[in-house]
Amino acid sequence: MRVAARNTPLASPVLVGAKATRDAETADEDDAWVRGLTATGPERERTVASLYRLLLGPARAEACRLGHTLGVRGPEIDDIASQATADAVVAILRKASGFRGDARFTTWAHRFVLNEVAGKVSRHFWRRPVTSLEAMDRRDEPAARDLQPEIVVEVRDLLTAVARVVDTALTERQRTTLLATALDGASPAALGSRRNVHRNTVYKVVFDARRKLRSALAAEGYR
Numbered sequence: 001m002r003v004a005a006r007n008t009p010l011a012s013p014v015l016v017g018a019k020a021t022r023d024a025e026t027a028d029e030d031d032a033w034v035r036g037l038t039a040t041g042p043e044r045e046r047t048v049a050s051l052y053r054l055l056l057g058p059a060r061a062e063a064c065r066l067g068h069t070l071g072v073r074g075p076e077i078d079d080i081a082s083q084a085t086a087d088a089v090v091a092i093l094r095k096a097s098g099f100r101g102d103a104r105f106t107t108w109a110h111r112f113v114l115n116e117v118a119g120k121v122s123r124h125f126w127r128r129p130v131t132s133l134e135a136m137d138r139r140d141e142p143a144a145r146d147l148q149p150e151i152v153v154e155v156r157d158l159l160t161a162v163a164r165v166v167d168t169a170l171t172e173r174q175r176t177t178l179l180a181t182a183l184d185g186a187s188p189a190a191l192g193s194r195r196n197v198h199r200n201t202v203y204k205v206v207f208d209a210r211r212k213l214r215s216a217l218a219a220e221g222y223r
Contacts, residue, residue: 030105037096052089054106055113059085062114066121079185084116091116120182158222165216174209181206 036047060081067077091112099105166175180186181202188202195202 026104027101030099030101033105033109034096034099037093048089048093051092051109052085055088055109056081056085058110059088059113059117062117063121066118080117080120083182084120085113088113088116161217161220161222162213165213165220169212169216170209174205174212177202177205178209178213182210 033047033051036043037051038044039047060077063077063081063084067080088109092109099108102108166178170178177191180191181188188199188206192199192202
């Protein structure tokens with residue numbers, strides 16, 4: 001008994017070639033990002049500026065999305081987006097040399113800025129007691145009406161945890177410096193001038209405070 005041969009469609013050589021070209025182009029682009037961020041001088045500065053511009057749009061969009069739910073809007077959104085983008089770029093600079101290529105570099109970088117935005121929106125909300133969840137419920141807005149109970153609980157738990165860690169895990173110097181720079185908007189240069197210390201000292205205190213804050217929250221299960 002003869003079995004009819006099955007006609008298995010073969011991939012078009014044109015399509016295979018196009019995919020290989022796209023993969024090569026993606027790899028070259030990823031290498032260019034890593035090379036620029038780990039370089040020195042003007043090349044590094046240009047790459048950092050390009051990365052900041054790349055991430056600022058997604059940061060603003062995510063800040064708008066989360067902020068609309070929690071009642072944060074207007075100029076506050078722009079502040080959160082710019083701060084989150086700057087902090088994400090700093091984090092990416094520290095880890096760029098370890099980029100493994102499991103995803104596109106731009107996809108990998110976007111994760112940093114989205115995480116930064118989420119954290120900053122939550123902390124900003126915590127520092128604005130007037131814009132409480134109860135006050136949002138009194139406003140006839142879709143965001144307030146659509147707010148799910150489980151989201152309310154999660155947000156309250158996170159904000160309570162952040163407040164507790166800031167009050168208990170940080171030193172007095174770390175706490176006041178972090179709140180002054182990250183939440184009250186004081187620049188490291190201005191704060192350093194008021195305290196008669198170099199701005200790099202302020203940067204170091206803020207860096208240590210944020211690292212301790214993240215570690216403490218992670219230990220409590222907040223990833």
